[in-house]
Structures are given as structure tokens and as C-alpha cells.
Amino acid sequence: MRNVELLLLDNVDNLGIVGDVVKVRPGYARNYLLPHGLADVPSDEKIAQLAERRKEVEAELKRIAEAQSAAASKLEGHELTLERSANDQGVLFGGVSQHDIAQALRAEGFDIDDRHVRIGMVIKRLDTYDIPIVFTKELKADIKLWVVSDRPMDLDEEAEAARASGDQADEKPRDRDFYVPEEANIDA
Secondary structure, three states: OOOEEEEEOOOEOOOEOOOOEEEEOHHHHHHHHOOOOOEEOOOHHHHHHHHHHHHHHHHHHHHHHHHHHHHHHHHOOOEEEEEEOEOOOOEEEEEEOHHHHHHHHHHOOOOOOHHHEOOOOOEEEOEEEEEEEEOOOOOEEEEEEEEEEOOOOOOOHHHHHHHHHOOOOOOOOOEOOEOOOOOOOOOO
8 A cells, every 4th residue: 555645734643743744544644634734745835835834833842842841850759649539448439530630730730631641541449559641752750649538438457458358258247138237235
């Protein structure tokens, strides 16, 4: 399959910036780049017309890269705490998404887009997490996220230790849906 050569009229993520001459598949050119006005057939006149705009875009990209580098150095080792409602087993009633994390970081003064936060899946348990913040392939920072309960937890240490080890044998047997704790004095 042959590729088509096009001149980019605007920045296209993961492809190039204004004034770049790129080779793309015909379907991508025909179905996306050309109809959206992002590219055109290259010619010397068009390349010369875009030279000034390309310089402006390169300067803007350099400024953005410097700002991201400064943000990454400030973010490295940063700790963030989010309070969420959870049951007594530590399972959240609602999850923590990358949007929630990015929003909390923006509230603390960091210039972060949602797409920079990489968690893979929504966080659904109270715990501590290492969260990667990825600006570019080379520019990354790791923060520590503490997801804590918004109320005191009613866990005793023995039940928590049994749950952590996966040992369910210490749980008290239940008679259908009715349960009377051993501490209750029924005979009185």
C-alpha cells in the first residue's frame, strides 16, 4: 500500500506540526486530514507561506515543553489526598478517575490535562497508589495518591487482619439473614 505525501496546515497529534510534509495512508488523508482542513498537497509556495506560522508554533511548543518540564520536577514525589465515601471493607461507593486526580492537581496549582494522568482503571478501594503523570514519552513524574475515607472506619484489627490474609474461617456463622452477635445477652 502506497502512502500519500501531504503538507500539514495545522498541528496534528502524533503526526507533526504546521509546515511538516508527512507521508500518511490514503484513507487517513482522504477521510480525516483533507476534509478537516488539516493538510493539503505540498508545494513550494504553500511551504513558504507557512514558514512564519511554523516559527510561531515551534516557539509555542518550546514554551509548553519548558512549562511541562518545570511542572514535572515540581510534581515528582508530590502527595495528594482525596476523601471518598466507602463501606467498612474499604470499597468506595464511587470510584476515583483520572479526571478526579487531574482536577485535584489543578486545584493545587498544577497545569495538568486529564490525559496526562495514567491510572489504567478507575480506583475503587481506600489505599495508597503510585500515579504516573506522563507529559511526553521522555517527561514523566510519579505522585503518591492517598484515597482516604470521609468518616472513621468501623474495623477492628482482627477482622482487618483476617480480611487481608484472606482467611474467612474466623467469621461468625449466620443463620439466614438474621445475626445475633455473641456479645448480646439473649437469655437475660
